[in-house]
Amino acid sequence: MPTGYFGIGIEHVKTGYNVGTLWRSASILGAAFLFTIGRRYSPQSSDTSGAWKSIPLYNHDSFDEFYNAIPYDCVLVGVEMTERATPIREYAHPPRAVYLLGSEDQGLTPAAMARCHHLIALPGVGSLNVAVAGSIVMFDRHSKSPA
Numbered sequence: 001m002p003t004g005y006f007g008i009g010i011e012h013v014k015t016g017y018n019v020g021t022l023w024r025s026a027s028i029l030g031a032a033f034l035f036t037i038g039r040r041y042s043p044q045s046s047d048t049s050g051a052w053k054s055i056p057l058y059n060h061d062s063f064d065e066f067y068n069a070i071p072y073d074c075v076l077v078g079v080e081m082t083e084r085a086t087p088i089r090e091y092a093h094p095p096r097a098v099y100l101l102g103s104e105d106q107g108l109t110p111a112a113m114a115r116c117h118h119l120i121a122l123p124g125v126g127s128l129n130v131a132v133a134g135s136i137v138m139f140d141r142h143s144k145s146p147a
Contacts, residue, residue, distance in 0.1 A: 004094075004095035004096040004097075005032040005096060006030075006031055006032060006093075006096070006097040006098065006099060006138075006141065007031060007032055007033040007034065007035060007071075007074075007097075007098045007099070008022065008026055008031050008034060008035075008098070008099040008100075008101070008134050008137070008138060009034055009035030009036055009037065009058075009066075009098075009099070009100060009101070010022065010035075010036055010037070010100075010101045010102070010103065010130055010134070011036075011037040011038065011063065011100060011101070011102055011103060011108060011109060011112055012037065012038045012102070012103040012106065012109070013036050013039070013103055013104070013130065014103055014104045014105055015104065017131075018104065018129065018130050018131040019034075019036060019057070019131075021131035021135075022034065022130070022131040022134045022135070023055065023057065025131065025134065025135040025138060026055055026134075026138065027054060027055050029135070029138035029139060029141075029142050030138070030142060031055055031138060032055070033055060033056050033057070033058060034055055034056070034057045034058070035057065035058040035059070035060060035066065036057070036058075036059050036060065037060045037061075037062070037063055037065075037066045037100075037112075038060070038061065038062060038063070039059050039061075063109070063111060063112055063115075067115060070098050071096065071098070073096055074094075074096045074097060074098045075094040075096065075097045075098070075117045075118060076097075076098050076100060076115065076116045076117050076118075077093075077094070077097050077098065077099050077100065077116060077117065077118045077119070077120060078100045078102075078108050078112060078113050078116035078118070078119045078120070079099060079100065079101050079102070079108075079119075079120055079121075079122070079133060079134070079137055080102060080107055080108045080113060080119055080121065081107075081121050081122070081127075082113070082119060082121065084113075084119050085119040085120055085121035086118065086119065086120050086121070087120070087121055087123065088120050088121065088122055088123070088136070088137065088140050089123070091118070091120045091140075092144070093140070093141045093144060093145075094118075097141075099134065099137050099138075100112060100116065101130050101133055101134050101137075102130070103130070104129070104130050120137070122136055122137070
């Protein structure tokens, strides 16, 4: 059962709308921070709840910059449909985690997947919107936490 804290973010996110939507879900589901790697979106607000007031957003120019900024003793968990990934239903979330989602059109880069401590996969046969996928991961963590 996870305790501690977690952050969540997107590598090479394509649209600001997905950042705002993920930010709102992160606020509701208990994230400590949000991040992007290699920004290629134009900032705009789909975060109608004002989550920016309570959860910081960090923008990293590169994966290496992001990786060097991961908090001490956090597990990097990539979310990707790959044979190496553990199905989320079977995954025990670590106490301190950083969840990394891939871009809407490319997924996680091979270099990022290679440096993840764990990979998890969501159920289904198709691709989900990145903000929806992140919300599912956070809900799963929340649902497996002690009350």
